[in-house]
Amino acid sequence: MLRLVSAASKPSSAGRLSRVVCSNCSATIGRRTLASTSARSADITLTVDGKEVTVPQGSALIQACEAAGATIPRFCYHDRLAIAGNCRMCLVEVERSPKPVASCAMPAMPGSKVFTNTPLVHEAREGVMEFLLANHPLDCPICDQGGECDLQDQSMRYGSDRSRFHEVYGKRAVENKDLGPLVKTSMNRCIQCTRCVRFANEVAGVEDLGTTGRGNDLQIGMYVEKMMDSELSGNVVDLCPVGALTSKPYAFHARPWELKNTESVDVLDALGSNIRIDSRGVQVMRIQPRTNDAVNEEWISDKARYAYDGLKFQRLTTPLVKDGDRFVPATWEAALQAVADGLKRSGATGDEIQAVAGQLADTEALVALKDLVNRLGSDNTALDGGRGAAPPVAGVDVRANFLLNATIPGVERADAILLVGTNPRHEAAVLNSRIRKSWLHTGLEVGLIGARADTAYGYEYLGDGARALADFVAGKGTFAKTFQAAKRPLIIIGSAVAEQEDGPAVYNALAKFVEKNKERMLTPEWNGFAVLQRAASHAAAYEIGFVPSKHAAATRPKFVYLLNADEVDPAAISPDAFVVYQGHHGDLGAQLADVCLPAAAYTEKGMTWVNTEGRVQLGRAAVPPPGAAREDWKIIRALSEVLGVTLPYDDVLAVRDRMWELSPTLVRYDVTEPTSVGVARAGLGVLAEATKSTKVSGAPLARPIANFYQTDPISRASVTMAQCTRAFVRGEDYDDAARATEAAFG
Amino acid sequence: MSVFRAGADALLRPTLGRSLAWSSRALSTEASDVKPPVEADKAPSEIAPIPQKDVVTADVVSGAPAELRHRAVRIYQPTRNTMQSGGAKMERWRIDWDILPGGGRWENPLMGWASSADYMQGTRISFRSKEDAIHFAEKQGWDYYVQPPGAKNIPPKNYSENFVYKPHKLRIARTK
Ligand code: SF4
Numbered sequence: 001m002l003r004l005v006s007a008a009s010k011p012s013s014a015g016r017l018s019r020v021v022c023s024n025c026s027a028t029i030g031r032r033t034l035a036s037t038s039a040r041s042a043d044i045t046l047t048v049d050g051k052e053v054t055v056p057q058g059s060a061l062i063q064a065c066e067a068a069g070a071t072i073p074r075f076c077y078h079d080r081l082a083i084a085g086n087c088r089m090c091l092v093e094v095e096r097s098p099k100p101v102a103s104c105a106m107p108a109m110p111g112s113k114v115f116t117n118t119p120l121v122h123e124a125r126e127g128v129m130e131f132l133l134a135n136h137p138l139d140c141p142i143c144d145q146g147g148e149c150d151l152q153d154q155s156m157r158y159g160s161d162r163s164r165f166h167e168v169y170g171k172r173a174v175e176n177k178d179l180g181p182l183v184k185t186s187m188n189r190c191i192q193c194t195r196c197v198r199f200a201n202e203v204a205g206v207e208d209l210g211t212t213g214r215g216n217d218l219q220i221g222m223y224v225e226k227m228m229d230s231e232l233s234g235n236v237v238d239l240c241p242v243g244a245l246t247s248k249p250y251a252f253h254a255r256p257w258e259l260k261n262t263e264s265v266d267v268l269d270a271l272g273s274n275i276r277i278d279s280r281g282v283q284v285m286r287i288q289p290r291t292n293d294a295v296n297e298e299w300i301s302d303k304a305r306y307a308y309d310g311l312k313f314q315r316l317t318t319p320l321v322k323d324g325d326r327f328v329p330a331t332w333e334a335a336l337q338a339v340a341d342g343l344k345r346s347g348a349t350g351d352e353i354q355a356v357a358g359q360l361a362d363t364e365a366l367v368a369l370k371d372l373v374n375r376l377g378s379d380n381t382a383l384d385g386g387r388g389a390a391p392p393v394a395g396v397d398v399r400a401n402f403l404l405n406a407t408i409p410g411v412e413r414a415d416a417i418l419l420v421g422t423n424p425r426h427e428a429a430v431l432n433s434r435i436r437k438s439w440l441h442t443g444l445e446v447g448l449i450g451a452r453a454d455t456a457y458g459y460e461y462l463g464d465g466a467r468a469l470a471d472f473v474a475g476k477g478t479f480a481k482t483f484q485a486a487k488r489p490l491i492i493i494g495s496a497v498a499e500q501e502d503g504p505a506v507y508n509a510l511a512k513f514v515e516k517n518k519e520r521m522l523t524p525e526w527n528g529f530a531v532l533q534r535a536a537s538h539a540a541a542y543e544i545g546f547v548p549s550k551h552a553a554a555t556r557p558k559f560v561y562l563l564n565a566d567e568v569d570p571a572a573i574s575p576d577a578f579v580v581y582q583g584h585h586g587d588l589g590a591q592l593a594d595v596c597l598p599a600a601a602y603t604e605k606g607m608t609w610v611n612t613e614g615r616v617q618l619g620r621a622a623v624p625p626p627g628a629a630r631e632d633w634k635i636i637r638a639l640s641e642v643l644g645v646t647l648p649y650d651d652v653l654a655v656r657d658r659m660w661e662l663s664p665t666l667v668r669y670d671v672t673e674p675t676s677v678g679v680a681r682a683g684l685g686v687l688a689e690a691t692k693s694t695k696v697s698g699a700p701l702a703r704p705i706a707n708f709y710q711t712d713p714i715s716r717a718s719v720t721m722a723q724c725t726r727a728f729v730r731g732e733d734y735d736d737a738a739r740a741t742e743a744a745f746g
Numbered sequence: 747m748s749v750f751r752a753g754a755d756a757l758l759r760p761t762l763g764r765s766l767a768w769s770s771r772a773l774s775t776e777a778s779d780v781k782p783p784v785e786a787d788k789a790p791s792e793i794a795p796i797p798q799k800d801v802v803t804a805d806v807v808s809g810a811p812a813e814l815r816h817r818a819v820r821i822y823q824p825t826r827n828t829m830q831s832g833g834a835k836m837e838r839w840r841i842d843w844d845i846l847p848g849g850g851r852w853e854n855p856l857m858g859w860a861s862s863a864d865y866m867q868g869t870r871i872s873f874r875s876k877e878d879a880i881h882f883a884e885k886q887g888w889d890y891y892v893q894p895p896g897a898k899n900i901p902p903k904n905y906s907e908n909f910v911y912k913p914h915k916l917r918i919a920r921t922k
């Protein structure tokens with residue numbers, strides 16, 4: 001039936017569909033095989049319910065119907081998964097076709113007349129519904145999907161009010177599977193749409209979630225008893241159109257109609273995935289992805305989705321002042337005064353006043369803190385973790401030196417990717433799924449330098465450090481040759497590279513390499529030099545210059561202001577220094593502090609976040625901060641008054657004006673501003689110059705994230721993430737108590 | 747509050763799609779006066795009306811508390827719930843308010859339910875277009891932030907993709 005035209009087409013993800021042309025359009029096919037233009041450009045016109053629509057050639061009929069504004073019920077079809085065509089809910093009538101056709105599995109044909117609202121279609125849908133419900137349990141009142149269930153809604157709309165099936169043996173019963181601490185299964189409810197299987201297979205790269213059996217006996221499972229080990233596994237809960245896969249941490253906690261939805265931005269990695277925070281009262285009940293094809297498509301990582309319960313534990317709710325070896329609750333006035341006194345007592349002047357920002361610091365707070373510290377005469381603004389206290393290797397003068405210049409959707413256009421010192425699967429799980437998508441559907445080749453990792457796609461391992469990179473640059477090995485021949489080569493440099501011994505050497509080699517291959521790697525359309533940040537605050541911090549000067553980095557601070565900084569090395573803070581911690585969790589940073597100032601977490605403030613590609617996004621507060629906690633920039637503003645260096649902004653708009661002064665991109669929301677070729681080259685030139693005298697030690701590039709599930713104070717406080725750590729990282733039994741109760745039913 | 751509601755309701759519906767008619771009632775003093783500007787609408791005229799920016803009147807007559815003017819509203823298009831496939835109500839634009847930090851909400855000690863001191867926390871207003879929403883916010887004298895909708899880019903999909911020949915090593919073992 002189908003003929004493939006693949007030889008002439010370019011391997012690009014957008015064009016991958018264009019290779020497929022249906023034989024029914026035979027008039028065009030002869031020409032197409034010889035034509036040099038891409039088939040993508042062709043559009044076809046058809047009639048849906050008497051309305052003409054034009055869709056790109058190769059679209060599915062269901063897409064054409066959607067384009068015409070006709071709603072097609074569906075269970076198995078999903079915009080971001082391969083088409084399966086096994087639920088049959090999407091039947092439509094096509095003129096001169098003897099039977100109703102499944103619109104998702106049928107290509108749209110030019111000139112065909114489609115009807116989506118005829119008695120035949122209604123009857124067909126009703127019949128399908130009857131089959132689906134024949135074995136579906138009447139669980140709705142106790143099912144977590146209730147209220148947002150496709151089966152519920154569609155049976156209300158398209159179903160019949162009675163069934164002709166009365167199974168002698170009752171309804172089909174299927175054993176539940178244990179997919180781990182995140183996904184709860186209730187397999188009786190499964191309608192075998194296989195969305196979960198396709199997701200695991202294509203997107204997450206868990207190739208052992210699959211189907212066994214046929215027809216009524218078809219079961220979804222891992223074949224052997226095994227958990228679904230993927231950092232994207234939570235997405236199958238969204239995909240499942242019924243309540244077969246639901247969220248374990250959220251089980252029986254709320255109904256969708258009780259929840260208030262707030263559209264915001266995730267900050268637990270540097271991608272800035274778009275999320276929707278569902279809250280009830282003062283609690284975050286769950287976090288859902290928000291579709292945005294420019295960032296996270298429709299997926300979020302399990303950390304982004306399930307770490308929210310960490311927001312309930314270990315919170316700082318009131319200002320604390322250290323008295324001897326214990327913290328005493330204080331009022332805001334007393335706490336701020338204690339900070340002012342502490343600053344005076346420590347005798348810190350100039351660069352001895354240090355501000356350290358952590359992963360979860362928002363841009364407004366960074367700007368306010370930098371202004372405050374600068375006003376106190378210090379240039380000592382550092383980041384926590386790694387070598388944050390030293391000026392960054394790549395410099396901050398040119399944005400292209402620290403951003404993922406290719407942009408997140410742009411990664412899919414690369415035809416060769418070299419990963420240096422990074423495991424995107426843990427540092428940016430959703431980006432990793434994009435690489436996998438491209439790897440599956442195009443001829444993408446991936447190479448990796450650094451610690452070996454299970455990336456969910458195949459890669460060529462080049463070596464573990466700067467030596468391997470030198471070989472690559474010299475063109476040794478097959479991957480280096482592939483890379484040389486690639487049209488859009490991309491080098492993704494992990495944020496951890498800069499923190500390593502050989503970091504400067506690696507940067508130097510790469511900067512020179514990009515400069516040498518500038519006609520392919522630095523063009524107006526393509527910038528193949530990409531740095532993958534892993535902390536939500538870092539791109540913003542670099543953007544506003546929240547880095548220490550050389551002199552400041554060499555100073556031993558006497559007064560340390562930790563803004564959400566929990567990765568600090570306690571040994572780096574001298575014991576007689578006065579330490580202030582501002583943040584939302586009593587994690588490591590708070591332990592070091594003399595004064596703790598409670599602040600709002602990311603679900604409690606509507607602040608600006610800059611993701612790794614430089615996209616500026618505005619979050620939104622869903623729930624109020626607990627207790628006396630306040631928004632970060634307000635705390636800093638209040639403190640500035642007590643310290644006698646009042647900052648000149650009184651509301652958040654004034655702070656944003658200040659941000660605009662620092663960098664206008666910080667108030668241009670939801671766009672990525674590309675760096676021009678000339679500036680990017682200049683930046684690489686500066687980078688190469690600054691790192692030119694470094695020696696290669698040959699030390700392996702270590703991976704920065706050992707445990708994906710616990711990387712920040714929120715996920716460290718989360719019970720769910722602790723269970724994931726036990727189940728997936730340590731391979732232990734994650735929840736003995738729940739097992740015991742389940743066994744009672746078994 | 748009730749006056750405001752009445753004003754808001756009255757303003758909401760006719761605003762959709764015909765903002766020009768509104769300059770005629772710029773000076774009306776009562777919310778009920780604002781209702782049917784039908785005659786003004788239909789009166790034929792050779793002179794094209796000057797599209798003027800609305801005088802900010804609604805908040806004068808609506809009786810809304812003055813504090814409301816200090817709270818920026820957000821205008822956005824809610825995205826589809828990823829739990830479901832249906833796309834209904836996705837084309838609407840919504841106005842709602844940021845929560846009040848601090849005392850906006852608390853857990854009621856009596857029953858454990860949520861209490862709120864924020865009279866706008868449950869209010870959402872839907873509009874057919876972004877322009878309508880902006881127009882409404884301007885008329886009320888509210889500061890607003892328009893959140894652009896997320897990019898949508900679904901490539902054409904085809905069943906036969908499942909069977910496309912790939913020249914290189916097989917990269918996926920389909921378990922479906
Ligand atoms: S578990 Fe859910 S998503 Fe998976 S096949 Fe069954 S109904 Fe579909």
Ligand code: FES
Pocket residue numbers: 073074075076077084085086087088089090091102103104105
């Ligand atoms: S949506 Fe078409 S068969 Fe399932």
